[in-house]
Amino acid sequence: xRRPLALLLALPLAVAACSPAGPPAVDTTPTVGVQxxxxxxxxxxxxxxxxxxxxxxxxxxxxxxxxxIEGDQWWTSYQPVSYQLESKLGxxxxxxxxxxxxxxxxxxxxxxxxxxxxxxxxxxxxxxxTEFEHYEYPGLYGRDxxxxxSLTVSGDIENYLDQQQVQECELVNLADLDTGSDPVRDTxxxxxxxxxxxxxxxxxxxxxxxxxxxxxxxxxxxxxxDPRIISEVIRGSGxxxxxxxxxxxGAVFAFQVAKDLAGIVPGGSVHRAVELRDGEVPSxxxxxxxxxxxxxxxxxxxxxxxxxxxxxxxxxxxxxxYGTPVLYSGYAFSDRDAGPxxxxxxxxxxECAEPSEDPADGAxxxxxxxxxxxxxxxxVVGDAPVANMWREGYAVGWDRGxxxxxxxxxxxxxxxxxxxxxxxxxxxxxxxxxxxPPTTRDRCAEGGVVVEDGAxxxxxxxxxxxxxxxxxxxx
Numbered sequence: 043x044r045r046p047l048a049l050l051l052a053l054p055l056a057v058a059a060c061s062p063a064g065p066p067a068v069d070t071t072p073t074v075g076v077q078x079x080x081x082x083x084x085x086x087x088x089x090x091x092x093x094x095x096x097x098x099x100x101x102x103x104x105x106x107x108x109x110x111i112e113g114d115q116w117w118t119s120y121q122p123v124s125y126q127l128e129s130k131l132g133x134x135x136x137x138x139x140x141x142x143x144x145x146x147x148x149x150x151x152x153x154x155x156x157x158x159x160x161x162x163x164x165x166x167x168x169x170x171x172t173e174f175e176h177y178e179y180p181g182l183y184g185r186d187x188x189x190x191x192s193l194t195v196s197g198d199i200e201n202y203l204d205q206q207q208v209q210e211c212e213l214v215n216l217a218d219l220d221t222g223s224d225p226v227r228d229t230x231x232x233x234x235x236x237x238x239x240x241x242x243x244x245x246x247x248x249x250x251x252x253x254x255x256x257x258x259x260x261x262x263x264x265x266x267x268d269p270r271i272i273s274e275v276i277r278g279s280g281x282x283x284x285x286x287x288x289x290x291x292g293a294v295f296a297f298q299v300a301k302d303l304a305g306i307v308p309g310g311s312v313h314r315a316v317e318l319r320d321g322e323v324p325s326x327x328x329x330x331x332x333x334x335x336x337x338x339x340x341x342x343x344x345x346x347x348x349x350x351x352x353x354x355x356x357x358x359x360x361x362x363x364y365g366t367p368v369l370y371s372g373y374a375f376s377d378r379d380a381g382p383x384x385x386x387x388x389x390x391x392x393e394c395a396e397p398s399e400d401p402a403d404g405a406x407x408x409x410x411x412x413x414x415x416x417x418x419x420x421x422v423v424g425d426a427p428v429a430n431m432w433r434e435g436y437a438v439g440w441d442r443g444x445x446x447x448x449x450x451x452x453x454x455x456x457x458x459x460x461x462x463x464x465x466x467x468x469x470x471x472x473x474x475x476x477x478x479p480p481t482t483r484d485r486c487a488e489g490g491v492v493v494e495d496g497a498x499x500x501x502x503x504x505x506x507x508x509x510x511x512x513x514x515x516x517x
Contacts, residue, residue, distance in 0.1 A: 067513045068445060070421040072100035072148065074360065076410045079335045079372040080105050080116055080382045083132035085392035087143035093478045095147025097414040098421035101270075102144060103246060103368060105335075106154045107137055107237065109170040111161050116335070116381040120248065121161040121216065123168035124182060125233040127240075130169055130381075130389050141241040150243040152270065157230045157261065158249040159216035160188075169387060177217050187226050189218045199252075205282040209254050221257040231264035244270025247291075251275045255287040262291045272329050289327050296328040296365055300343040303332055303355040307344065312452040313438045315358040316428055319365075328365035332356050338370070339378040346372075346409050349399075350505035353412070354452050357474065357507035360416045361440070361448040363428050367420065369410040374401040382406070394480070411478040415485065415509065419446055419473045422511040434459050437502055441465065446511035448474075451502035460499045467493050469516040474509040490516035 109124040127134040165175035177185045191197045191211035199211045212218045250273035271292025275285040285294040332355045338345035344352045383390045383404040394408035426443025439449030444464045469490035
């Protein structure tokens with residue numbers, strides 16, 4: 043999606059408002075994305091307009107848009123019964139309006155494409171009224187369009203070291219599409235092209251690991267235009283299917299980065315963050331995250347239930363020069379199957395909850411708003427490399443070229459450090475921390491950080507970060 047010229051010009055001016063007498067602002071390229079998990083389309087549209095666009099977020103990752111089985115659980119969204127754009131998140135018209143609103147705000151839209159399978163129940167009626175049976179979806183697919191697995195007694199995947207099982211048997215009874223079939227590929231491509239026709243900019247390929255890399259590539263090759271592709275392929279030690287296999291179709295999610303952050307932050311080894319690229323796919327092919335909707339439920343990564351560590355990990359994720367970071371925004375839950383607040387089969391509009399150490403189930407947490415200053419910082423530093431790295435106790439930091447500096451404190455106590463930096467001399471405001479409603483603050487009113495003769499003294503908050511960039515300087 044082409045970004046409005048007015049928006050590209052406005053962003054550097056907005057973030058440079060504290061420095062009217064300083065050097066001109068550098069051009070910015072919004073890169074950081076936000077996964078708005080289970081957010082309804084009307085709320086996504088409002089967030090794009092009011093928050094994400096104005097604060098340098100490059101794209102939003104949605105939950106699935108197609109018709110699905112009935113039920114309040116979040117995973118019902120991942121059990122398609124038709125490719126109608128009618129779901130608990132909204133109507134086709136609301137979806138189209140949301141995509142347009144996000145585009146006008148300069149925010150790309152990435153749809154979650156569930157194309158490996160259909161529903162995992164014997165039959166019923168979808169949320170838009172479509173009647174179906176297992177392996178029979180009228181006007182869409184019949185029994186011959188699905189794999190028949192004879193490799194296991196149950197028909198489900200039992201051994202992830204067996205590539206054929208992973209890609210031809212069923213994942214917990216979900217009807218597994220034969221994505222090697224040309225008619226199936228054509229039907230899937232038509233569905234994705236429909237989304238593209240409404241302005242969608244790209245797709246997260248759900249459960250890509252459960253389709254052969256060749257099948258994914260063949261489907262992507264049928265698509266109109268040049269959508270952004272991000273495949274979900276979880277790296278498993280010793281497994282025959284790895285993320286690198288899918289790079290011919292596009293980028294992949296770097297799950298190992300999230301798992302490594304969950305180890306180095308509680309372990310006091312934050313200096314190892316710059317090594318997270320080791321053994322991973324190239325930076326341009328990697329989408330990185332601290333948590334997502336699956337990992338926050340299975341405990342494999344940090345989450346908002348670990349607020350201090352989550353904050354530190356997010357700063358590290360954005361601070362390193364590897365991958366495209368994706369922030370996460372969800373809701374509070376004690377039952378891992380629980381969906382968001384709903385009424386009459388529809389997810390209610392999002393109202394961000396006040397910060398709390400013990401949020402009520404269903405409270406919209408809006409975690410992304412707490413770190414949008416870092417998204418702005420990332421838009422300024424772009425792909426500038428890590429330089430001048432330093433380490434002092436549990437604090438670590440580095441420059442990103444001559445455009446920005448970030449420092450992270452992984453200690454329960456504040457820290458004062460004096461560091462060398464390549465930033466030009468001047469007085470800088472701290473870009474870290476919340477900037478969006480309802481937590482708007484004047485970051486320059488809190489006092490600046492003086493860079494003089496290539497050195498700066500930083501006051502680091504406990505379990506927090508300081509981030510400086512050339513577009514946010516004190517007047």
